[in-house]
Amino acid sequence: MLRIVPLYPELLSIYADRGNVRVLEQRARWRGIPVAVSPLPLGGDLDPGAADAILIGGGQDRDQALVAEALIAQVPALRSAIADGVPVLAVCGGYQLLGHAYVDQSGQRTPGTGLVDLETQAGPDRLIGNVLVDVAIGDRTERMVGFENHAGRTALGAGVEPLGRVLAGAGNDGVSGFEGCRADRVIGTYVHGPLLPKNPWLADLVLGWACEHRGLPADLEPLDDRLELVAADAAADIALAERR
Ligand code: GLN
Numbered sequence: 001m002l003r004i005v006p007l008y009p010e011l012l013s014i015y016a017d018r019g020n021v022r023v024l025e026q027r028a029r030w031r032g033i034p035v036a037v038s039p040l041p042l043g044g045d046l047d048p049g050a051a052d053a054i055l056i057g058g059g060q061d062r063d064q065a066l067v068a069e070a071l072i073a074q075v076p077a078l079r080s081a082i083a084d085g086v087p088v089l090a091v092c093g094g095y096q097l098l099g100h101a102y103v104d105q106s107g108q109r110t111p112g113t114g115l116v117d118l119e120t121q122a123g124p125d126r127l128i129g130n131v132l133v134d135v136a137i138g139d140r141t142e143r144m145v146g147f148e149n150h151a152g153r154t155a156l157g158a159g160v161e162p163l164g165r166v167l168a169g170a171g172n173d174g175v176s177g178f179e180g181c182r183a184d185r186v187i188g189t190y191v192h193g194p195l196l197p198k199n200p201w202l203a204d205l206v207l208g209w210a211c212e213h214r215g216l217p218a219d220l221e222p223l224d225d226r227l228e229l230v231a232a233d234a235a236a237d238i239a240l241a242e243r244r
Pocket of ligand 1: 061094150
């Protein structure tokens with residue numbers, strides 16, 4: 001049984017990020033892979049041995065502050081899971097909490113997990129719009145589409161790779177030209193949508209890692225993604241038409 005664990009989805013799932021969980025679950029089911037989703041509620045403790053993929057969605061500043069202490073308490077379990085090859089997909093507010101801290105527009109500092117060397121400081125305005133990103137994964141380049149809505153500007157530490165290069169939209173800070181972060185199988189991104197329905201390549205990358213962790217075949221049989229790709233094409237066109 002493949003085990004997908006969303007962290008605090010009752011608080012961190014703004015802009016339908018819970019859809020990422022549904023996509024991983026459904027793409028496993030379409031392939032006949034038994035799968036279970038076990039949300040970690042606020043106050044619960046993560047069992048690192050009971051997760052094959054961990055997802056954290058986005059949230060308002062107050063939601064992030066509400067979960068920060070509980071999430072930090074899960075750092076030993078998260079480090080253990082990550083060291084064991086469990087993929088982590090963190091979106092927006094969840095991405096920010098992968099880092100050392102998020103300082104909001106009022107100056108309130110919400111501490112993060114420090115799992116990835118990055119810091120986030122809210123800017124004077126929000127970065128909102130459709131986004132198109134080029135992602136280099138191994139020897140291939142993939143397109144990632146979606147939308148973003150965040151005040152935070154994220155600075156990656158010296159040794160941290162961005163997830164991709166912004167072709168349209170703001171990305172990490174609206175200046176660097178980079179979006180997200182990737183530290184082995186830990187992926188952070190500002191891209192909502194939810195992210196995975198229109199980016200099936202990324203869904204299958206995370207699903208393949210999860211299967212590998214579970215000792216299941218990681219070379220997933222291709223699915224008919226024609227509809228997903230039509231949606232991705234439309235989103236890319238909108239992002240390019242809006243290019244700042
Ligand atoms: N509250 C954070 C910000 O405004 C994250 C927002 C989000 O998750 N969409 O930057």
